[in-house]
Amino acid sequence: MRKRWFSLAAAGVLVAATLVPAAPAMAAPTFKVPFPCGQSWSGQTRSDHSPAYAVDFNRTDDLGDAVVASAPGTVDRVTDLGGTSYGKYVRIDHGGGYTTYYAHLNGFNVSVGQSVGYGKVIGWVGSTGGSTGPHLHYEQRLNGNDIQVRFNGTLALYWGTKTYTSNNNCSSGTGSGTVNTAGSPLTVRSGPGTGYSSVGTVADGAKVTIQCQTSGTTVTGTYGTSSIWDRIGSGRFIADAYVYTGYDGYIPNVPRC
Numbered sequence: 001m002r003k004r005w006f007s008l009a010a011a012g013v014l015v016a017a018t019l020v021p022a023a024p025a026m027a028a029p030t031f032k033v034p035f036p037c038g039q040s041w042s043g044q045t046r047s048d049h050s051p052a053y054a055v056d057f058n059r060t061d062d063l064g065d066a067v068v069a070s071a072p073g074t075v076d077r078v079t080d081l082g083g084t085s086y087g088k089y090v091r092i093d094h095g096g097g098y099t100t101y102y103a104h105l106n107g108f109n110v111s112v113g114q115s116v117g118y119g120k121v122i123g124w125v126g127s128t129g130g131s132t133g134p135h136l137h138y139e140q141r142l143n144g145n146d147i148q149v150r151f152n153g154t155l156a157l158y159w160g161t162k163t164y165t166s167n168n169n170c171s172s173g174t175g176s177g178t179v180n181t182a183g184s185p186l187t188v189r190s191g192p193g194t195g196y197s198s199v200g201t202v203a204d205g206a207k208v209t210i211q212c213q214t215s216g217t218t219v220t221g222t223y224g225t226s227s228i229w230d231r232i233g234s235g236r237f238i239a240d241a242y243v244y245t246g247y248d249g250y251i252p253n254v255p256r257c
């Protein structure tokens with residue numbers, strides 16, 4: 001009996017060690033490129049960067065461009081270090097020990113304690129602190145330690161420069177726009193072109209939901225010349241040249257018809 005009792009005890013210890021791992025690590029949040037949906041930015045990593053795994057982001061004329069939260073979380077720092085280091089920076093706590101840093105900002109759009117979701121504008125690209133030109137310095141950390149950056153679970157390029165296109169907070173399949181004709185109602189056509197029959201109008205200033213976009217006849221409107229047509233209902237199309245969508249060309253994440 002004694003011998004058997006010992007072996008059961010040993011088995012029990014083994015089971016306990018197997019089933020109760022110490023402090024299980026939380027899965028990393030799905031981090032997104034820290035810019036609005038559809039934007040492409042050049043991200044550079046350098047082995048002499050401090051900290052090493054930070055990414056510096058640039059694009060043409062980027063001063064003042066919006067910087068957005070790369071994952072949901074709570075803002076826990078909105079700090080201005082003046083002319084040194086990060087300058088104006090924001091830190092977001094994503095839980096599980098994960099934080100992200102957004103540095104050299106021109107200004108802030110959030111405050112400490114604020115909850116943010118994907119795509120929330122937290123500030124604007126600047127050149128504050130120890131920066132020699134406008135860019136976003138971006139970091140992911142785990143328990144305070146600089147970690148290699150991942151977007152949508154994919155490791156960033158180390159070391160070098162790569163273009164990253166944001167899918168941060170992209171709407172799920174529909175877009176929106178505002179009709180701007182500077183006065184008269186806009187003709188709705190049964191297909192994507194001026195040769196299709198008129199099936200009604202939408203008022204100047206009306207908001208429209210865009211189900212999909214396609215190429216049709218070229219139209220010159222309030223926003224220039226474009227061959228893009230927006231489907232706003234079944235058998236209902238309007239010329240995108242008269243619609244403010246926030247994008248030149250096709251709206252990211254809105255399907256082609």
Ligand SMILES: [Zn+2]
Nearest residue numbers: 054055056137
């Ligand atoms: Zn940097």
